Amino acid sequence: MAEDKYQVLAKEIYDHIGGPDNVQKVIHCMTRVRITLKDDSKADTEGLKKVPGVLGVANEDTYQVIVGPGVVNKVAADMVAQVGVGLGEPFPTAAGGAMASAATDYQSGKAAVEAKAAEVHAAHKAAQKQTWWRAALKHISGIFIPLIPAFVGAGLISGIAGILSNLMTVGTLGGGWAQFILVLKVINGGLFTYLNIYVGINAAKEFGATEGLGGIMGGLVLLPGVVAGTAATTITNIFTGQALTAGSGGIIGVLFSVWILSYVEKFFHKHIPDSVDIIFTPFLTLLIMGVFTIFLVMPAAGWLSNSLVGGINWILNVGGAFSGFILGLVFLPMVMLGLHQILTPIHLSMIAKLHNTPLLPILAMAGGGQVGAAIALWIRCRKNKQLTNMIKGALPVGILGVGEPLIYGVSLPLGRPFITACIGGGIGGAVIGGIGNIGSITIGPSGIALIPLIYQNRWFGYVLGLLAAYVGGFIATYFFGVPKSAMVAKDEMGNLLTADGVVADAPVGADEPVEAPVVAGASQFVATAAGQLKHLDQVNDSVFSTKMVGDGYAIDPTMETIVAPVTGTIANIQDTKHAFMMTTETGFEVMVHMGLDTVEMKGAPFTIEMKEGQHVTAGQQVAMMDLAAVKAAGHDTTIITVVTNMDHVDNIQDFQDGKVDVGDKVAMITSK
Known part of the structure; x- marks a missing residue:
């Protein structure tokens, strides 16, 4: 079997550096084979520079042979394969004729280098300049993402409890189920009753404060020990003169308080002597932040939270289908820019006040538009095996509400399908907004996984919206969103195919991939x-x-x-x-x-x-x-x-x- 060019180049390198006997180890970077030599004097650097394929030689911390990207990994792999070691592993000491044989036997076969499988799910983050608001969104994500499994689990339990309660009401189930339903509600309450505390702990971890202090900030928003309606135990809202309500400000207030607490605590850590730091820092931090939170943050954040919830409800009630269309249309771009994280506290505030969030079902329509667009691409681009295989893998989880594989692996790289998928999401959002009063009792899933979590069993309207998003995304993509480049015949590895199904411009047995054409510009x-x-x-x-x-x-x-x-x-x-x-x-x-x-x-x-x-x-x-x-x-x-x-x-x-x-x-x- 004839040697390929990588074997020849590996042989030439060995010939000019004294053979494998003179090598301690071989690694490579993007362009250079980095060789640790035993004796530099045995290397013929000038001769090696003249070898075809060698772009240059540098002898610095290691002996570096520059062969260029795409070549270096194959040459380095062939060099270590001849000796029977891995990249970076020490070369064996010459014994008997073993190394002599390794030094001369350059035709033992091409080194087996496994090609890395292309990964469909790619993180597409729009990260331009590191601005303050991007940092804030990153913190919000870090605080709430660890809680998503809890939201899903507790929400499903709440949904089951609601279904069983309805069955008891209509007489389908007997009264013996009441105790079980109560247990389900207690389990659900284990999250949502004390959610402020969990958020406070996560926020402290994210902002670099003591987690226990953050949990206390979340807990004191609940006004423990204050009995509503009892004048002797009422704390006055300094802005309105009325009794301060437990939970005022909710999640938004907790986030702000813990953020400020992190600076206060760090200040005391810096200025209080180490010998008494453990005593006075938590004491002073809690005292200052407790008063600050109760008298300033809770009233202010409570007003803000009420305004947000009221404003969103007004938009949905007045705007109806139009508001639903806009929200469903813009949600995917928000995800792409990382802006969707800011909605989490808003969802939770709405759940706390309304027992559901009407925003989530509308925003979930964006995933439905992705599903419809993917199905259209599957039909129109069926000759593109690489693309259709990606769709086959991503579509089932997309239907279940996990949209990232479809977004980042299919629609976004192609461009136009991402836009038409957004239109499908807008159509589904318009249906949800037009029907009205469709909310979710928790956050987390979307797609069909959200159906059991729809508030007060209004799931039929949600399903209609989801189907509308599927159809809208499909039609918009099928007729307007399929790039010509996506319909080109390709095999599973992305190689172009001829009409006969043969890889274009690649003879049988060729090792080199088909290069993309160079476009002047x-x-x-x-x-x-x-x-x-x-x-x-x-x-x-x-x-x-x-x-x-x-x-x-x-x-x-x-x-x-x-x-x-x-x-x-x-x-x-x-x-x-x-x-x-x-x-x-x-x-x-x-x-x-x-x-x-x-x-x-x-x-x-x-x-x-x-x-x-x-x-x-x-x-x-x-x-x-x-x-x-x-x-x-x-x-x-x-x-x-x-x-x-x-x-x-x-x-x-x-x-x-x-x-x-x-x-x-x-x-x-x-x-x-």
Whole structure:
């Protein structure tokens, strides 16, 4: 069997570095095979630079052979396979003829490298600049998401109790069920009666305060020990002069109080001596925040909560179908931007005052629009096996109310189906709003899973709205929302197929994937982070500074958020998370490398929020880098952005070094 080009390149590298006997271990990053040599003097660096496929050689902390993205992983895998070890594992010491044989036997077969399965469910977060309100939404999410299972479980129990109560009322069930129904109501009350306390504890954890103090803030909103209607135990509302009502302000008040408490507690921790900190900090924090919450937060938050609930009810009652359409239409974009988290306290406030939230059934119609759009895509794009397989996997859970797979794996990447799915959600919302008085007794699920939770058994109206959303999303997508590109015949791996069902432009046995056509045009590149923009020749790494890998720009970051430098698709993410590759519609292959020599940190300081195959726009958040951890490990935090296929580049617009904000325009790069 003939050697492939990766085996040949691996053989040439071994030939020029003294063979496997001279190697301690081999790893790789995005563009370089990193080799730890036993004896540097045995390496023929100048000769290795002349080997076809070798873009450059650098001998710094390790011996680095630059071969480029997409090639490096295959070459490194072949090198370690010849020796029988894994990447990063120590090479065995030569014994007898074992290593000599390994050094010369380069035709033992191609190393088996498993292709990573494309993941359908991708986190599509619209993260532009880190603003205060995005931070607030992140906190709200962190507080309530851990409670979602409790909401679902307690809500279903409440729904069962309501059904059994109705059956008793009509005489279908006997009085012997009363005790069981009471037990179900007690279980449900275990969550909702003391929900303020749970929220207070989670909020304290999220804001960095003592969790017990946060729980007390949630508990005192219930005014424990105050007996309603007894003048001797009434606390006066300082704004109205009336008796303060237990629960005033509810969840909104608890969130605000615990947020302020976190600052008060941190202040005392900082200024009170350690020897008495455990005594005076909780005492003073509780005293100050208790008075502040009872006399200021509860009345103010109570007014705000009542106004929100009253305002939403007025909108739904007056606007009817029109209000339902708008709410159903805009909910998916709110999810995409992370704005939907702000609705959780509003839902809970409505449940506390009305015993149901009329908002949730309307907003749940957005998922129904997604289901209808997916079915339309399945029919219209049946030749696209890759897409239809995604739909088959995502559709059942979408019907059950889990919409993320359909949103992020199907409709959003295609563009137009996302819009037509929103229209379907608006149609379903219009039906719910038009019928009116359809609410949910808890939050959590949507889709058909919400049916048992509909308030006062008005589930039939909810089902009508859900069917309307299915039909609306289907019709809008079938006739107006199917991109031509989605109807192209593809196999399960995304390869283009001919009319005969054969992979296009790929002869039998070919190892290389079909490359996307290069479209002449310009791509706008933006700053991947806030910091100091500089040319590559200023980077403290010879591979990048001499542009062995490609040309581009670098940023010394002052923030940990890293965004996409250009609009395109995430083509590859390193296992060590320190680098990722993108491809653009103009044919550019773009590498973003976070820090220098950070491959050695094995992914510890990095968080990648995207998945391979996911489409991103310039300025969209892709990753996070813990700058302090990188610096503590002795590494440079510079972020490199380079176009690696320079043969496709016609022109790179020059730029000025200086301070940039994340997402600022840096350069326009034009393809041939």
